[in-house]
Structures are given as structure tokens and as C-alpha cells.
Amino acid sequence: MKMKNNGQINIVLNGQKHKLKLTHKQDPLLTEKNANKHVILNDIENEMSKLVGMDEMKRIIKEIYAWIYVNKKREEQGLKAGKQALHMMFKGNPGTGKTTVARLIGKLFVQMNVLSKGHLIEAERADLVGEYIGHTAQKTRDLIKKAIGGILFVDEAYSLARGGEKDFGKEAIDTLVKHMEDRQHEFILILAGYSKEMDHFLSLNPGLQSRFPLVIDFPDYSVDQLMEIARRMLFEKQYELSTDAEWKLKDHLVAYKAGTNPKSFSNGRYIRNVIEKSIRAQAMRLLLHDEFDRKDLLTLRSQDLIFSDEK
Template structure:
């Protein structure tokens, strides 16, 4: 059977059936038409887009694997629904454990984007909060503040950093009221928003031990390990490239030596990883600008290169 062809007003041809005969193509092209053959939709375009963004994050192999597993489960669940099979929903509340500067907030935003594109979340936005945003000053105030935050998070993600601080004041502290309110809404609205609790690994483990009922409510626990010196150098070079700067060889070696020294003498919980190198870069760029201004040097190579003397390594 010959393939049906429809002509569009803009001079394009839409191919409706497969098996287009060469004669039809030749005739169309001889008349000056552009032939448009619709391509099959890329079913996993969403995952590919997210993977592309994840690839810009250094390390985090376990986290990347977890994200792919979540995608696979959601995708297969939809296929089960299409076949009339049971596809029960699961709570997707999460816990992120790791030191500062390891990418927890960045990953939370990516998850919001992924879930929005897969129609798991209606908006996919991220609401960031900490203890002060939830805990009030009098009885009843905390519950209301917490409910208000949850309301803002509907359709997206509520990300609570240093979540363990909610339990630091003992039984009479209003933080417990915030936890109780969160737990209630995690159940009542478990498919309307996603709660992510984040913080240091040790403190989060202690937090869970004080609230044993919480552990089972967070089926997804993702660890964010500290970066190695090599990974920090990779991150710093990526940050520099994004800003259209580069390190001189001496500056690169000096920064690497400094990172090795700092990591060997600083407690992991007090080292801010990616944030640490970002601060160095931003200070060093300002230092370089001052040097160039005083020297009246504005050649392209001067403008893009951070020299060893430009590095600001002190906190």
C-alpha cells in the first residue's frame, strides 16, 4: 500500500504511514518541498536530560545510581498501569546525609525537576527551610509555622537542612512539635509533596535514634561523601571554566597543596567541600582584578588567568 502524504501550507510534507516510496519522495523534492518524517519520541528524554545535569556533578556515584533507580521504578510503574497491573504508589520522602558543600541542595533541585517532568509532582519547586523556619515561640505557633511551610511545598519539595536541630532541646522544646506536625502531613499528604531531611551523617543517625518512628518514613536514604582532593580540583576547574577563567600552572599546584593540607588538618564535619573551593575562587578573582587594575594590564590572557599570587587561601 502506498504511503499517504499530506501537504502543509508551509511547503512541508507530513508522512503519515511507513513505507514511503522513493518516487513520491523524488516528486516532492522536485517540487521544492521539504520532507518531514516524524521521528519516534525518545521515551527516556527526561532521564537523559537529568543524566546530563548529573554528569556535571563530580563523584556522587551512589546518588546517581539512586536517581536512576527511582526513574526506572516510576517508568516501569506507569507501564504496569498501562497493562492493568497493580502499580501502588510509594512514599518518596528522602534523607540526605553528608557534610556541607557536598551537593545536597543541588541534587534536591534536580529531583524536583525530574519528578515534575514525570508528573509525580505538579510543580517541582524547592522550598528550603531550617529550624528557625519551623519552630515558633509559644505553644501552637510551631505547628502553624510548619503547616504553612508544608502548604507552600505542595506540588514540590520541602528541604529541611540540619534537620537534627529540631530534636536538640529535649522533650519540652518546640522542635518536637515541628517533628510531630511533619510526620502527620507526611502521611496525610504523602503523594502531594516530598520531604527531604538533610544534615551531617552522625547527627542524622542520632536524630533517627531519638525518633525511631521516623526511620521507616524515609525509604530513600542517600549518602553524600566528602570530595577527595582530586575531585575538589576538578570542581574548581569546572567553576573557573564556567566563569571563563583558568589557573596558571603554579596557581593550580599551589591550590592543590593547600587543599591537601587543609583536608589533613580539618575535621570532615567542618570542611565545606565544594563551598570551600568556590569561596577561594571568588576571593581570588577579586584579588586578580585589583592586581590588573593597579598594573593597568588588560590583555585577554591577563584577564582570564588566575596567577599564584592572586590566590586568597585564608578564610
């Protein structure tokens, strides 16, 4: 089956950058003939389809699934089934879906018996770094212990290297690196943060680069993608935008993204905040006008839209 090229993606595998083709209209793994063989992949892709964009991540998950599946077939034939460390680095601005994807990866890996539990432990600098010598290593070990069988997700991981050599963040990094090696098949470590800061973080700790075989970029959403996120969020809550409200939101997003530092724009999180504020504004309008028929209850109008002052 010939795949249609919709562009390309960049991925870093074992320190080497590769360009991969994006995706095809029909998944050859999930044809009617093969569907019963790949039920797990089908379930995961159904969940991933609920996410807007994420083309790179969807491709990576499929590759990991294929590798695990083929390894099982090798074992059945008495061949060596190699193990790979699956620690990852997610690079991107806030609200681009990094935590959501980490949870989906946990679900896939527990179904494929790569992880025993698949749970997600979320952490940041304060959860890892202590106040005196030895305290940081213990805090970090405790978090890793909680993450055994699942994923330890450290957001804004670059902050661990901000204080220089005398900062306790270095102790946290050293402890993480040790356990990544000693227990590399018992848990998965995902470090996440802004792209530029994570690149700088890796340059300060050159030994880390080789320990993350999967480095994945999460690009900002386009205006059209943000609008699709808004529609999906509203659909789940049983709301819809009037035509005027849809145009007002789109015009706002075009202007807002053009005038905002990308690092301070929270993407999908911004959309969620706008929707939640607007739903409350709609409730006040309906209460004041005593309008409660089905169409009124469903529809957010342009006057209901409340935009965040986030900058």
C-alpha cells in the same frame, strides 16, 4: 551488557542497608536505540554529569526513574501501579551538593508527573519552630502548604530534637510526621544534616526511620574532586589557573583537609569562596599593572590565590 565494577555504594531502603555496585561506562538505557524512549532521563543525567562525584545519587535517580517508567507501563497493561512514599534523608557535611541534588530531583519528578510543580522550599529550625504552644504546628503547616506539589528541604534537621521533650522542636517533628503520612503523595520531605547527628536524630525518633525509604550519604570530596570542581567553576566564569596556581591550590587543599575537622570544611562551598576571592585579587593586580590582554584577563596566577581562614 556486562557492567564494570568501580566499587560499591551503601543505601538504606525501608530501614535495610544494601550494597549496590557502581556504575558502568555505557548506560544500557541510553543507547542509540533507546534514547528516544528515555528523553527525560537523558536530560537529567546530562545535568547530573555537571556535578563532580555523586555516584550514589546518580544511581538512585536512575532507579527511581526506572520504577516510575515501569509503573506507567503496568498501567498501560491494566496492572496495578503501586505508589511509594519518596521522602528522603540526606546525610553529609556542608558543601557536598545536597541542596543542588534536591533541586534536580524536583525537576525530574515534575517531568515524570510525580510532583505537580517540582519547586524547592528550603527551611531550617527557625522556619519551623515557634515561640509558644501551637505556634510551631502552624508554622510547620504553612511551610508544608507552600511545598505542596514540590519538595520541602529541611537542613540541619537534627536541631529539631536538641531541646528534649519540652522543646517546641518536637512539635515540629510531630507535625511533619503527620503530614508525611496524610499527604505523602502531594509533596516530598527531605531532611538533611551531618551524618552522625542525623543518625542520633533517628535514634531519638524511632518512628521516623521507616518513613524515609531513601537515606543517602553524601561523602566529602577528595582533593582531586575539589580540583575538578574548581576547574569547572572557573570554566563557567571564563577563567583558568596557571600551572603554578593549580599546583599551589592542590597543595593547599591536601594540607588544609589533613589539618581541618571534616565537619567544619565546607567542600564545594570552600572552593567557590577561594575562587571568588582570587578573582577579586586578580582584578586588583591587573588594575595596578595596567595589564588587560586576553591571556591576562583569563588567567589566575599563584599570587592571586586567596585562601579562606575557615576552620
